[in-house]
Amino acid sequence: MTTEQPVTTEQPEQPGQPGKRPAKRPAKKRQQAGTKATVKDGYVLEDQIGFLLRKANQRHRSIFGNQVKNNIAPAQFSALAKLHQLGPLSQNHLGRLIALDSATIKGVVNRLVQADYVTSERSEDDARLRIIDLTTHGRIRIKGLLPLAEEITQLTLAPLNDQEAKTLHRLLSKIAGSLD
């Protein structure tokens, strides 16, 4: 790795330059004298897996937002989908199933309750539990949204062919696996 340099990277653009900045410029002018932009390299941010994961996520979230618009965020979508699939679940359990910790699922459920997509009732069997269940409203909503999920996936994977998509899926599964 690090054998290649992404020429695609942006130009550093001298900040103190009186030449001013035309937003987008053919790059590769300027600093040539000293060294390349990668003076103290060996470490190239753009090559880091973490950076790529974040960018990929960004793109997906952007696509999701474009498709879903109507005020449902990704985590909320996951929660509704899970409830639709499995039926009533305790709050923490639901959170675990969609990889949200108890602090985060709390906020997600709050917003879903507020939107009248789910109910949150104390369990009779175990006074600690809060059972989350879809409302009719929520059930209708998620049913309408599920088809969109397909499209979102398609769009996200658009730059890849089928084979590549499958591979990506497999590799991501591997590294997403067990968090510990």
Added chain:
Amino acid sequence: MTTEQPVTTEQPEQPGQPGKRPAKRPAKKRQQAGTKATVKDGYVLEDQIGFLLRKANQRHRSIFGNQVKNNIAPAQFSALAKLHQLGPLSQNHLGRLIALDSATIKGVVNRLVQADYVTSERSEDDARLRIIDLTTHGRIRIKGLLPLAEEITQLTLAPLNDQEAKTLHRLLSKIAGSLD
């Protein structure tokens, strides 16, 4: 985290639902027993690329946190690394280079200033600009951290062999590409 309990799968008690099994979550086993869960399938959250991306990101962030501990967050690290690589940059420009919008980079820079890792000065050439630059303190810090980045990447990619890691890198680059 919260390493696997001896109980293995959590499998909580009945959510106060007589006659309704709590859908014994199949960790990764597609239950063929046909009880529920399979009914409205076709949509499996765990198979969605977005979910995988989020999980993968979670794992990376977790590893990052374990390695870096000392109060530097991923975005802050990226910012310092970029400044170290390219020298002083305007705030927005820096943000663009590490894929943070202007609202987000503001917060990141604020925290870096507060930690005395960077300075933020108005440009003389362009009164709109805020030039962000490393302090000596910040330069030392990032220099000490860069080697860790290597390790973080290694750990994140640990479940993959070299070939797979390369492939993942390539495929992620493709879908992370242009946000629009």
Added chain:
DNA sequence: CGAAGTTCACTTGTGTACGAGTGAGTTGAT
């Protein structure tokens, strides 16, 4: 020159994310 358009930084508001800590409720082992 001056209007139009752009970019900059900043703010507000919302939504994930997670560590750490709390207290009530439950269970298992003695």
Added chain:
DNA sequence: ATCAACTCACTCGTACACAAGTGAACTTCG
């Protein structure tokens, strides 16, 4: 029966992440 261990939900604090809007500063072009 009881206590230790555990789980549940909750709160607090911090850190991204982005949409949308503001006003000042700069550029371009007519």
